[in-house]
Amino acid sequence: MVKQITPPNVHYQVAVHPERHELTVHMRLNGDFAHGAMRLEIPTWVPGDYSFAPLARDLFELRAHDTASGKPLAVRRDGWQAFVVDGCEGDVSVSYRATAYAPEIGEQSGILDSDYAVLMGARYLHNANHTGTCTVSYELPQAWLGTIHHPSGAVQLDAHSWRYPSYEILLDTPVVMGRYRLLERNVQGTPFYFAFVDGGVGMEESVDAFVDRVAKVSAGFGRMFGGFPFEDYTFVLSLNPDNEWGLEHLTSTMCGLGPDVFVDPDQNAIGVRVCAHELFHAWNVRRLRPAPLMQLEHALTCGSFSEGLWMAEGFTRYYEFLSCARAGVYSPEQFFSCVVGYLEHLRAVPAYERVSAADSSLATYLNHSPKFPGRTASCIDYYDKGMLIAFDIDATLRLGPRQQTLDSTFRGFFDEYLSGGPQYEGYTNADVISYFNGQRDGLGKLIEAAVCHPAGLTTDTLLPQLGFTLQHTTVRQLGIMFLNQNAPAIYNVLDDTPAGASGLAAGDVIIAVNGFPYTQAALSWAAGHTEPVTLEVRRGHRQLSFTVVPAPQRKIGNLVWEGDAAQAARIGTWLESHFEPAPGQRFATDFYENFHGIETVL
Numbered sequence: 269m270v271k272q273i274t275p276p277n278v279h280y281q282v283a284v285h286p287e288r289h290e291l292t293v294h295m296r297l298n299g300d301f302a303h304g305a306m307r308l309e310i311p312t313w314v315p316g317d318y319s320f321a322p323l324a325r326d327l328f329e330l331r332a333h334d335t336a337s338g339k340p341l342a343v344r345r346d347g348w349q350a351f352v353v354d355g356c357e358g359d360v361s362v363s364y365r366a367t368a369y370a371p372e373i374g375e376q377s378g379i380l381d382s383d384y385a386v387l388m389g390a391r392y393l394h395n396a397n398h399t400g401t402c403t404v405s406y407e408l409p410q411a412w413l414g415t416i417h418h419p420s421g422a423v424q425l426d427a428h429s430w431r432y433p434s435y436e437i438l439l440d441t442p443v444v445m446g447r448y449r450l451l452e453r454n455v456q457g458t459p460f461y462f463a464f465v466d467g468g469v470g471m472e473e474s475v476d477a478f479v480d481r482v483a484k485v486s487a488g489f490g491r492m493f494g495g496f497p498f499e500d501y502t503f504v505l506s507l508n509p510d511n512e513w514g515l516e517h518l519t520s521t522m523c524g525l526g527p528d529v530f531v532d533p534d535q536n537a538i539g540v541r542v543c544a545h546e547l548f549h550a551w552n553v554r555r556l557r558p559a560p561l562m563q564l565e566h567a568l569t570c571g572s573f574s575e576g577l578w579m580a581e582g583f584t585r586y587y588e589f590l591s592c593a594r595a596g597v598y599s600p601e602q603f604f605s606c607v608v609g610y611l612e613h614l615r616a617v618p619a620y621e622r623v624s625a626a627d628s629s630l631a632t633y634l635n636h637s638p639k640f641p642g643r644t645a646s647c648i649d650y651y652d653k654g655m656l657i658a659f660d661i662d663a664t665l666r667l668g669p670r671q672q673t674l675d676s677t678f679r680g681f682f683d684e685y686l687s688g689g690p691q692y693e694g695y696t697n698a699d700v701i702s703y704f705n706g707q708r709d710g711l712g713k714l715i716e717a718a719v720c721h722p723a724g725l726t727t728d729t730l731l732p733q734l735g736f737t738l739q740h741t742t743v744r745q746l747g748i749m750f751l752n753q754n755a756p757a758i759y760n761v762l763d764d765t766p767a768g769a770s771g772l773a774a775g776d777v778i779i780a781v782n783g784f785p786y787t788q789a790a791l792s793w794a795a796g797h798t799e800p801v802t803l804e805v806r807r808g809h810r811q812l813s814f815t816v817v818p819a820p821q822r823k824i825g826n827l828v829w830e831g832d833a834a835q836a837a838r839i840g841t842w843l844e845s846h847f848e849p850a851p852g853q854r855f856a857t858d859f860y861e862n863f864h865g866i867e868t869v870l
Contacts, residue, residue, distance in 0.1 A: 276298070276299030276300065276301060276398050276400065277296075277297070277298050277299060277401070277402075277403075278295065278296070278297050278394070278395070278398060278401075278402040278403075278435075279295070279296045279402065279403045279404075279405070280293060280294070280295055280392050280402065280403070280404045280405070281293070281294040281295075281296075281404075281405050281407065282294075282387065282392075282404060282405070282406050282407065283406075283407040284380065284385055284387070284406060284407065284408050284409065284412070284445070285380075285409070286380060286381065286382050286383070286384075286385065286409060286412070286446065287382060287409075289367060289368055289369035289380050289381070289382070290365055290366065290367055290368060290380070291365065291366045291368050291380065291387075291391060292363070292364075292365050293363065293364055293365075293366065293391070293392060293393075294361065294362075294363045295361065295362040295363070295392070295393065296335060296359070296360070296361050296362075297359075297360050297361075297362065297395060297398070298335070298358060298359040298360070299358065299398060300358070301395050301397040301398045302356050302357075302358050302359065302360045302395070303356050303357065303358055304354075304355075304356060305352050305353070305354050305355075305356070306352065306353045306356045306360065306395060307346060307350055307351070307352050307395065307396065308350060308351050308352075308353065308362065308393040308394065308395055309324075309346075309349050309350035309351075309393065309394065309395075309396065309568075309569060310323045310324040310327070310349050310350070310390065310391075310392075310393055310394075311323060311349070311390055311439065311568040311569065312349050312568065312569045312570065312571070313567065313568060313569070313570070313571040313572075314376045314377075314388075314390050314439060314515075314568075315436070315439065315440060315554075315561075315564050315572075316515050316516050316517070316549070316553070316554075317375070317376050317515065318632045318633060318636035319633065319636060319637065320571060320633070321373050321376050321377070322348065322349075322373075323349065323373065323376065323377050323390050323391075324348060324349040324350070326366045326367045326368065326370065326391075327364050327365070327366050327393075328364065328365055328366070328367075329363075329364055329365045330343050330351060330362070330363075330364040331343065331362070331363050331364070332353045332360055332361065332362045332363075333360075333361055334355075334356075334357055334359065334360065334361075335359040335360060335361045336357075336359055341353050341354060341355050341356065341360065342354045342355065343362075349569065350569075351393070362393065364393070366391050368380035368385075368387075368391060369381060371508070371510040371511055371512075374386070374511060374513070375511075375512065375513045375514070375515045375522060376388070376390055376515070377390040377391055378390065378391060378442060379511070381446070381465070383446055383447045383465075383466075384444070384445065384446035384447055384448045384465040384466070385443075385444070385445050385446050386442045386443070386444055386465065386504055386522065387406075387442070387443045387445070388439065388441075388442055388443075389435065389438035389439035389440075389441070390439060392404075392438070394435050396568075396569075398435075399434055399435045399436065399565040400433075400434055400435070401431065401432065401433060401434065402431075402432050402434075402435055402438060403425065403429060403430065403431045403432070404429065404430055404432070404438065405428055405429040406428045406429075406443075406445070407428070408428065408445060412445055412446050414427070415445045415446055415447075415448075416428065416443060416444070416445045417443070417444040417445070417448075417450060417461065417463055417502065418430060418441070418443050418444075419441055419442070419443075419461075419500065419501070419502040419517070419519045419520035420498055420499040420500045420501075420519045421433075421437055421440070421441055421498075421518055421519045422437065422438075422441060434565070435565070436564055436565050437518065439568075440517045440518045440554075441517060441518070441519070441520065442502075442504050442517060442520055442522055444463045444465065444502075444504055446465075448463050448464060448465045448466075449463070449464040449467070449475075450462070450463050450464075451464075451475070451476070451479050453479060453480070453483040453486075455483050455486045455487050455490060455496075456487055456490045456491075456495070456496070458490070458495075458496045458498070458499070458500060458501065459499075459500040459501075460482075460483060460486055460500070460501050460502075460503070461500065461501070461502040461503070462479050462482070462502075462503045462505060463502060463503065463504050463505065464505050464506075464507075465504065465505070465506050466506055466507050466508055467507060468507040468527045468528070468529065468530055468531075469527070469528075469530065469531050470530030470531040471507075471530050473530070474530040474531075474536070475530065478529070478530065478536060478539065478540065481540045481595060481597060482503065482540055482543045482544070482547075484595040484596075485540065485543070485544045485547070485591045485592060485594075485595045485597075486501075486547060488591050488594050488595060488844075489547060489548060489551070489587075489591065492675050492679060493551055493679055493682065494679070496550075497550060497551065497555055498518070498519040498550065499519070500519065501519055501520060501547070501550065502519065502520040502521075503520070503521055503523060503543055503546075503547075504520060504521065504522045504523070505522075505523050505524075505525055505543075506522075506523075506524050506525065507524075507525050507526060507527050507529060508524070508527070509524075509526055509527055511524045512524050514542055514545070514546060514863070515546070516546045516547075516549035516550065516553065516554055517554065518550070518554050518555075519550070521543070521546035521547065521549070522546075523539070523542050523543055523546055524542075525539040525542070526538075526539065537592065537597050537598065537861075538861060538863065540592060540595075540597050541588050541589070541592050541597065541861070541863075542588075542863060544587070544588045544591045544592055545584055545585065545587075545588035548584045548587045548588065548591070549580075549584055551682060552579075552580060552583055552584050552587075552678075552682075553580040553581070553584065555682075555686060556681075556682045556685060556686055556695070557580070557694040557695070558574045558575070558576025558577065558579060558580055558629075558694045558695055558696070558697075559574060559575075559576065559693040559694035559695060559696050560572055560573075560574065560693040560694060561574055561576075561580075561693075561694050562688075562692050562693050562694040563693055571633055573630055573632070573633070574629060574630070574632075574694070575626040575627075575629050575630050575696070575697055576626075576629060576694070576695065576696070576697060576700070577628075577629035577632055577650050577654070578625035578626065578628070578629050578650040578653060578654035578657065578719060579654055579657075579700060580654075581650060581651045581654055582625070582650060582651055582652070582653060582654010582655045582656075582657060582658055583654060583655075583658045583678065585651045585652070585654065585655040585658075586654070586655040586658035586659055586662075587658075589603060589606055589655070590603070590843070593843045593844075593845065594843060594844040594845065596845070599845075600839065600843050600845055600847050601855050601856070601859070602859045603843060604731075604736070604827060604855060604857075605827075605855065605856060605857045605858065605859040605860065606859060606860055606861065607656070607659055607727065607731075608731075608824050608827065608857040609857060609859070609860030610652050610655055610656055610860070610862075611656055611725065611727050611728065611824070612823055612824060612857075613652065613860070613862075613867060614648060614649070614652050614653060614656065614725075616762070616867075616869050617644045617648060617762070618644055618645055618762055618763055618764045619643075619644060619645055619646055619647055619648050620648055620653075620722065620723060621722050621723050622645075622646075622722050623646070623647055623648050623722055624719065624720055624721050624722055625648070625650050625653045625654060625657065625718065625719045625720075626697055626719050626720055628647055628648050628649070628650040628653070629650045631647060632650070634647070635647035635648075635649075639751070639759070640774075641760065641773065641774035641775065642760075642774075643760060644749065644760045644761075644762050644763070645762075645763045649864065651864065652862070653718070653725070656718075656725050656727050657715065657718045657719065657725070658674060659727060659730075660714065660718065660725060660726050660727055660730060661674055661677075661704065661711065661714070661715065662674035662842070663730040663731075663733070663734060664708065664711060664714060664726075664730065665677060665707070665708060665711070666838060666842060667730070667733055667734070668708050670708075671838075672707060672708065673842075677704065677707050680703075680707075681695075681700070681703050681704075684703065685699060685703075697719055697720065700715060700719075701715050701716050701719075714726060728824065731827065734831065734835060734838070734839060735829060735830060735831020735832070735835035735836065735839070736827040736828065736829060736830070736831070736855070737827070737828040737829075737830045738824050738827065738828075739824070739825050739826040739827070739828050739854070740822055740823065740824055740825060741822075741823055741824075741825035742820050742821065742822050742823075743796065743820070743821050743823060744795065744796050744797065744798065744818035744819065744820055744821065745765065745795055745796075745818060745819065745821050745869055745870055746765065746766055746767045746795045746801060746816045746818055746819075746870055747761060747762040747764075747765020747766055747767035747768050747816075747819070747869065748761060748762075748767045748772065748795075748869070748870050749761065749762060749867055749868065749869050749870075750867070750868045750870070751865050751866070751867055751868075752865050752866055755778075755788055755791075755868075756777055756778035756779070756786045756788075756791075757775065757776075757777050757778075758772065758773070758774055758775065758776045758777070758778065758805075759774060759867070760774045760867075761773060761774055762869065765819060766816045766817050766818065766819050767816050770814045770815070770816045771812075771814050772803070772805065772814050772816070773807065775807070776805035776806070776807050776812075777805060777806045777807075778791065778803055778804070778805050779804050779805060779806050779811070780803070780804035781794055781801065781802075781803060782794060782801060782802050783802065783804075791803075791870060792870060794818075795818050795870040796818070797818065798817075798818060799817075799818075800815050800816065800817045801815065801816050801817070801818065802814070802815045803815075803816065824857060825857065826854050826855060826856060826857060827854070827855040827857060828852060828853070828854050828855070829849040829850070829851065829852065829853045829854075829855065830851065830852070831849075836848055836849065
């Protein structure tokens with residue numbers, strides 16, 4: 269007698285309860301993997317995130333039974349993110365409830381608001397022995413019927429059901445429903461959707477212009493890669509400041525824009541840039557992946573450690589700025605100011621001379637969150653260094669005899685290393701070095717110096733070759749770092765500066781400068797002079813006093829144009845914009861934006 273083999277199957281029935289901010293999930297699992305003690309888990313980590321999250325904390329009333337007989341099955345917890353169902357005989361039904369309104373983990377797991385929902389696979393238990401095809405059906409409240417917006421990547425079975433080719437794709441697809449505003453643009457024949465789950469002041473007047481700017485950036489990426497790698501693309505957008513979203517997916521992204529995106533021009537530009545960054549990830553990291561990110565299904569409980577995030581994130585940061593300059597969101601002056609700003613901010617950190625981009629990438633789960641004492645001594649931001657490596661490569665190619673570009677060279681790298689069979693883990697740093705060296709002799713050596721070793725950037729030697737003279741200035745500084753607008757709380761102390769040898773510590777709150785109550789202006793003035801500065805700080809329940817002598821620091825103050833017409837034309841072509849500066853024209857370098865936060869050293 270031939271044994272009947274049941275095709276493995278997992279089906280989720282998800283009931284949405286917005287008034288309670290809860291999901292009720294019914295699972296049916298049948299197949300060879302559903303025998304004996306079956307382990308079900310919630311991911312510890314989701315692709316694109318660089319932290320581990322307690323996603324199982326919101327599950328409760330977990331129950332299981334044999335589907336055929338209805339016999340209850342024992343369920344026991346296994347670690348912090350998993351459960352084991354005992355006595356399984358091949359066809360098991362599991363049910364549980366999940367609270368689903370948690371803005372602090374909404375980026376990884378989605379969110380169920382009273383007005384809308386963004387549902388993600390991270391709320392659904394899965395079995396690691398079956399990461400293949402699964403289906404999901406949604407039960408919606410009456411008022412939400414017909415409101416589901418589903419990005420491409422799954423097969424729609426009926427009005428409320430989809431079949432996913434794998435659990436990873438389910439995990440990678442935010443599904444929007446409820447009350448939201450959906451706009452659409454056709455970009456080179458491909459639909460782009462903009463799902464605003466909430467609104468803000470100025471939205472009615474400005475939302476179309478914002479969407480048009482993002483569509484213009486999107487068109488630039490389409491031209492660069494010769495088309496789009498998806499059937500359609502969805503931006504899931506929120507103005508809620510609690511929704512600090514910025515996570516890419518295969519055919520969509522979730523982006524937090526902030527409440528002032530439609531009333532503040534600077535915030536509007538940042539919003540476009542965030543969208544540009546996450547869209548570029550559709551090529552760089554969601555499809556083209558550094559090793560071992562091509563094997564994500566094996567890493568959902570332990571994370572995936574890669575030496576190549578400097579390229580995956582750094583090149584993406586470079587193109588977020590370059591694409592916005594090309595679309596007119598930023599001027600050429602702002603583009604080059606940001607290049608100088610990133611260089612100076614990176615070199616201000618002592619770790620720049622100690623830590624390589626490859627090591628910083630591998631240590632992402634330690635260093636991605638910047639808010640810890642000692643960060644400036646032990647790690648660099650691989651986004652920032654990767655951006656400057658991309659700039660250095662692009663400038664080197666454009667200055668070469670064949671006037672190549674990173675646009676075409678990176679597209680060639682994308683095509684060559686996109687896939688490599690079922691055992692392919694992704695490209696390596698050695699692959700990057702070898703490929704780019706093949707495009708221009710010596711380029712691999714430049715990349716190796718910047719990636720595999722500390723420091724190594726050539727940005728300030730390339731800018732003069734492009735036509736700029738670097739005008740340096742000497743400033744004095746204490747070596748105290750603040751983050752965003754959080755002064756007088758010290759964010760960090762640079763260990764190779766006078767402050768680093770004074771006894772000041774991260775977390776100290778400055779209460780007085782030279783015997784007078786603290787103000788930011790007073791501290792900046794004192795730090796810029798030669799006389800010793802006495803700082804009184806509050807550290808916990810103690811009040812302490814430290815004296816620091818400001819030390820000189822040489823920095824790039826301005827860029828001065830000394831180039832010729834051919835050099836100006838090269839930059840105009842690069843930025844796809846009008847660029848005809850006058851001889852001796854000065855470019856200020858005070859424009860700098862970084863959505864990881866602005867670090868200020870005094």
